[in-house]
Amino acid sequence: MQKKYSWYSLLKAGLGNQEWDQAIPLSKPKSKYDVIIIGGGGHGLATAYYLAKECGITNVAVLEKGYIGGGNTGRNTTIIRSNYLRDEASSLYEHSMRLWEGLSEDLNFNVMFSQRGVYNLGHTLQDMRDIERRVNANVLNGVDAVVVDHKEIKEQIPIINTSKNARYPIMGASFQARAGVARHDGVAWGFARAASNLGVDIIQNCEVIDIEVEEGRVKGVKTTLGDIMSDRVGCVSAGHSSVVAKMAGLRLPVESHPLQAFVSEAMKPILHTVVMSNAVHGYVSQSDKGDLVIGAGIDGYNSYAQRGSAKIVEHCAAAILELFPIFSRVRMNRQWGGIVDVCPDACPVISPTKIEGLYFNCGWGTGGFKATPGSGNVFAHTIAQDKQHELAVPFHIDRFTSGALIDEHGAAGVAH
Amino acid sequence: MRLKNHKSDYIDQSEALSFIFNNRSYKGYKGDTLASALIANDVLFFARSFKYGRKRGLMGSGVEEPNALVSLEIGGRYTPNLKATEVMLYDGLSAVSSSNPNSLDFRALIKPLHRFMPAGFYYKTFIKQKVWAMVEDSLRALSGFSKAPTEKDEDLYDHIFHHAEVLIVGGGVAGITAALEILNNSKTTRVILVDERAHLGGELFNEFKSDDTAISWHHDSVNKLLEFKNVANSRLKLLSRSTAYAWYDHNYIEVLQTNATGESMVSGNTQVARKVLHKIRTKEVILATGAHERPMLFETNDLANIMLSQSVRRYLNEFGVISGKDVILYGNNDSIYGTAIDIKDNEINCKVIDVRASGSESEIVLKAKKLGIEVLQGYAVLKAHGTNLVKGIEISKVEMQGKKWKLSGSSKKLNCDLLASSGGFNPVVHLDCHCGAKTFFDEDSQAFLPQKERKNRQVCGSISAIGFWKDAVIDAKK
């Protein structure tokens, strides 16, 4: 049986009986844990991993109502970047970016983090002013970013339509070279495998149906697999955050919306980078397998149904064709929706709550995949020390009371 | 090869069409798909497999085809990744395989190393970020099927809104019956009937050879439908070559129709839309989407000329073509006998291997035996032989012990150049699931069936595991 992944173990297994350790053992819940994490998406699994690895807490359970990575983690378009406008946000996303850069090695699992660069296009003078401002802010914060003009875009991406006669002509873009994409399922599996190697129980098909609170302190959770005790519970349930909050009698500044994406059939490489546009609203990259991965915008209504409206998809396809007319005859293969938890300032909540021992990590909305390692990391420390990690401090839920919002609607304008 | 003396209503032998596939020219007829025309020309390899570059032949005859991916035309009409089984032939068509089966492919060389390439190979390797960054682009170049287009699309597209009381998806026996039933019983109901194929009838064509009532039923029913259609202010819309691909909330369904001149507008009038998107809002949806055959499983079942039984039957009956002279049918249900009888009827050698033990045979089994078709009952295929093309198979007697199959006796070899299998049918439930419906597993049919009750939705025909066409008619009348 081979456990560690390496060329050596590949050779050994190949010459031997070709058997491998089960990557992620399936666990049954114990009656008590030091920490319970609700939600087996990337963020929940990363939280458990860093709790075990950096905080010395290994008696941890991740409770997932379906299968791990079956939520937004397995449904997103995997764009990773850290070029956010505000100091608070860019520090957090840059922390995450640094973790991405060593993640495969850290997890002993290739999550296929691919730094193929991201272009955020500007189509109007105002777009370009915003881009300049954001790039300047990024540079001051030590985040790599440059402004490029339409000529350079055309040189780098010959298939893009930079014609002046386009309905929304491309004037320029911000470009982050260290940005890119990763293999979404791989991220969930990599964190789950590494966490369970450190002793974390990953429990699937286990829905939390109630949270036990006594005298302002959390006591444990009721699940479809029975009651589990713990005096520390971290909620990382993305689109279902308000539902989980309600179990503890809380309300959140969050609304759940459908967000859709689709992929084409696999083709030989044609697009080597990631292109996003706020103005026409679409974003596209080509996966290693060869499919175009295309993301749309949210529907304006609340929903838990993991499906959205046809018009959103149609609009997005039109936007992509505006940028890349040559994709017109490419056939789309699959289409789906996720439920994203949107905060009023387009920034997450990483925070303790009024209930002692109950923490929330939510509100990542349309763009939390890029934050997966960073979010898990700061949330683990927040839970372990019962004190917000330094980078998480601005993301306290009280900012909605104090008014200290972190408005990232500009940088997060397009869903990604 | 194309069968001599074969009559089909859908192949117009008077009109020969020339086309090019992988740089060689061939001839086919009006009514052919690219796939059937190539079978007629004895072309058996269509593509290569994704990982080891193994040569692949056809497996199916329609939308279910997994192997025969081709790209069509060049320049502003270049279209990647079409299924040869879905491309209708037109004069001057030019196509290439998404991965050429005739050229050298070095991927085949890595096959012996498969022991070292377990599932999840890429998760286990290139774990250092720097190394991954170095190799990723070369690995990318290996994947993907067709080349991407490079030029702007030359053709036009359109969309149309429709409102109807009933939308019927699937124009086979069940769909036709349902449409007639509704039109006959109401004076106001507006009906839209959509089907993926060029002609109404679905799988019924396969019965024409052996069942004259099927022909007359089809003829009468289609005529009745046309009567409803060819009147002023008709309540019936027929959309052929049209795929219902998305079912959104509140019975909003999108259907994509391909122009009658085919996937490419090369020979057509450029002022006509290549594709039309039909945006349909309806009160009721009737799903008559039928079922897809599933294959039997055995070692090396990916060789070329190992196909689905119903597809072989369709190629034979609808297009008059077959890709072998020495055919073995293999399966676990009666449908293989229908195929065998049709093949035998064309004076082609065939044998049947049925995993089910002898005893309590149905009529069609007895009929096949009576026609002199050799039938081996209680046998399973263990393995197929051949380098790229199937040359023979290894079979053994099997028995069900408890819930497990057990081999009994020694294995023996049989020669064949075409193996057609049927492992039962999977109802096409996909559309039903778009809007939150669930499937359930039905022990009797060993298949996932659509959720029984659903608001404003009915199902009929083989989507609910009804096999025989006359039963589907009865089912649809309900």
Place this chain on the structure above:
Amino acid sequence: MFLIDCPYCKESRDQNEFSPAGEAFIARPQNPEELSDDEWADYVFYRTNHKGDHWEQWVHTNGCRKFFLVKRSTISHEILEVAAFGEVTSENKS
């Protein structure tokens, strides 16, 4: 793609004509000066975001341009009730 009955136009129209306008029955504070910061936060930012039958507002943007109330399941998307403002209130809603 919803089909929505506008209670003013009295017609079933495609979702394309409408825009969603958030959770219903969020009452404007009567005495804003007296509100605590927490109450303000709750009024401005916090939402029920209910999973299940949910009262919300829509506006017939490309029609009569009036706002109205819709009770819709956020699980199945089925619309259970529509009403003009005043017809249904937070007190008498079902």
